[in-house]
Amino acid sequence: MKYRYVAIDRETGLKVAHTAKATSVADLVGDLKARGLTSLKVEPEQPSWLTALLEKYGINFATVTNKDIMVFTRQLAATLKAGLLLTESLDTTAENMDNHYLADIITKIRKDINAGNDFSSALSQFPKIFPRTYVAIVRSGEATGTLGRTLDQLAMYLESAEHLKDKIKTAVRYPLFVLGFALTIVLVMVLFLVPKFASLFQHAGQKLPLLTQIVLNISTFMIHSFGWMLLLVIIGAVGSWYALKLPHIQFKADQMKLRIPLIGKEILHKALMARFCRTFGFLLAGGVPLSTALDITSQVVDHRPLASSIEKVKHRVMGGSSMSLELRKHAIFPNFVAKMVYVGEKTGNTAQMLHQTADYYEHDIDHTLSRLTAILEPALIIFVGGVVLIVVLALYLPIFNMAKAIR
Numbered sequence: 001m002k003y004r005y006v007a008i009d010r011e012t013g014l015k016v017a018h019t020a021k022a023t024s025v026a027d028l029v030g031d032l033k034a035r036g037l038t039s040l041k042v043e044p045e046q047p048s049w050l051t052a053l054l055e056k057y058g059i060n061f062a063t064v065t066n067k068d069i070m071v072f073t074r075q076l077a078a079t080l081k082a083g084l085l086l087t088e089s090l091d092t093t094a095e096n097m098d099n100h101y102l103a104d105i106i107t108k109i110r111k112d113i114n115a116g117n118d119f120s121s122a123l124s125q126f127p128k129i130f131p132r133t134y135v136a137i138v139r140s141g142e143a144t145g146t147l148g149r150t151l152d153q154l155a156m157y158l159e160s161a162e163h164l165k166d167k168i169k170t171a172v173r174y175p176l177f178v179l180g181f182a183l184t185i186v187l188v189m190v191l192f193l194v195p196k197f198a199s200l201f202q203h204a205g206q207k208l209p210l211l212t213q214i215v216l217n218i219s220t221f222m223i224h225s226f227g228w229m230l231l232l233v234i235i236g237a238v239g240s241w242y243a244l245k246l247p248h249i250q251f252k253a254d255q256m257k258l259r260i261p262l263i264g265k266e267i268l269h270k271a272l273m274a275r276f277c278r279t280f281g282f283l284l285a286g287g288v289p290l291s292t293a294l295d296i297t298s299q300v301v302d303h304r305p306l307a308s309s310i311e312k313v314k315h316r317v318m319g320g321s322s323m324s325l326e327l328r329k330h331a332i333f334p335n336f337v338a339k340m341v342y343v344g345e346k347t348g349n350t351a352q353m354l355h356q357t358a359d360y361y362e363h364d365i366d367h368t369l370s371r372l373t374a375i376l377e378p379a380l381i382i383f384v385g386g387v388v389l390i391v392v393l394a395l396y397l398p399i400f401n402m403a404k405a406i407r
Contacts, residue, residue: 003043005040134154212395273358281350295314312326
C-alpha cells in the first residue's frame, strides 16, 4: 500500500514530505527510522477512483522519460561524490524526485541493495527504465571502485545524447508544422471557400479561365472523394503500423530513411554515426569488454541495418580481425570513422578517437541544421504563399472578368 509521510532528517533537521510503499504503517516507520528519519505523520494515500480501478487490473500509465533518468543519474553522482553511502544517496535522490513512479523504483532498488544485491543487479531488474548500456557502465564503475565518477560521466553521456536528439527533432518539427499548416489552409479553401465561389460562377454563366476551372475540378473531386480518401489514409496508417512490426519491413524502412533527400544522408546518417561512436567509445572507456560493448551498441543505435553491420563486425573482430579493417567492409560506416578507429588502434586510445569522431559529427550536424533552416524557412514561406496565391487568383480572375463585362 502507498503511504504519504512527513518526517525530519535527524542529521540536517530538515523536514521531508514524500510517498512510499509499505505493507503497513509500522513497517514504514521502521524503514524511515533506519534511514535516519523521524516520522511526524504517516497516512494512507487515497488514490482516485480511476487510479484504483487501473491498479486493480494492473494497468499503469506512469512513464519515466530520458530527462528523469538524467536527473536521477546527476543527483546520485553528486551525492556519492559528497561522501554519502550508496543507500543514503538513493534515499536522498528518491525523496527529491518529482516523478513518483521513478521514486518508487529507486526505493525498490535501495531495498534490493540492503538485501545483499549489488547496484547494477538491482538496476537490471528494470530493463525498460535502465537499458543495458546504463547497467553495463554502472557495473564497470562498481568493479573499479569509481562509481561516483562513472555516474558523473554517464550523466554527461545521457545529456549529450538527449541534446543531439532534441536538436534533430526541433529541426524536423518546424518544416513539418509549416507543411501541415499549409495543407490545412488548402483543405479549408478547397472544401469550404471554393464551393461558394463555384455556385456564384455557375449562376453567372460565364466561361471560366483555365486556372479557375482546374481549381474548381480539384475542389469537386475532393468534396466527393474526401470520405474515401480519409478512409484510405486511415487504412494506410494502420497497415503501415502493423507492417513496421515485421523485422524485414523494419529493416527496409530503416534503409529508406537514409535515402531521404538532404535529411537522410546529411542528418540521420551522421546522427547514427555520432551515436555509434559516442556509445561505443563510452563503453570502452568505462572498461566494458569489446564484445559486450559492440553487442550493447548494436542495440542502442536503434537502426537495423547499422545494428546488423555492427554484429558482423563483432564476429569478425572476435575472430581476430582488425576493427578498422572490418568497418571499411560495410558501406554504412564512412571512411572517416574507419580511419579514426585505425588511429586509435595504433595509438592504443580507441575510446578517445571515437569520442572525437562523435564530436565531429555532432558539430557537423549543427552546421548542417543551421544551413537547412536558413534555406527551408524562406522556401516554405514562398511555397505556402504560392499555393494561397494560386487559389486566390483562380477565384478572383472570373470576378475581374465579370467587372470588365459590366463596364
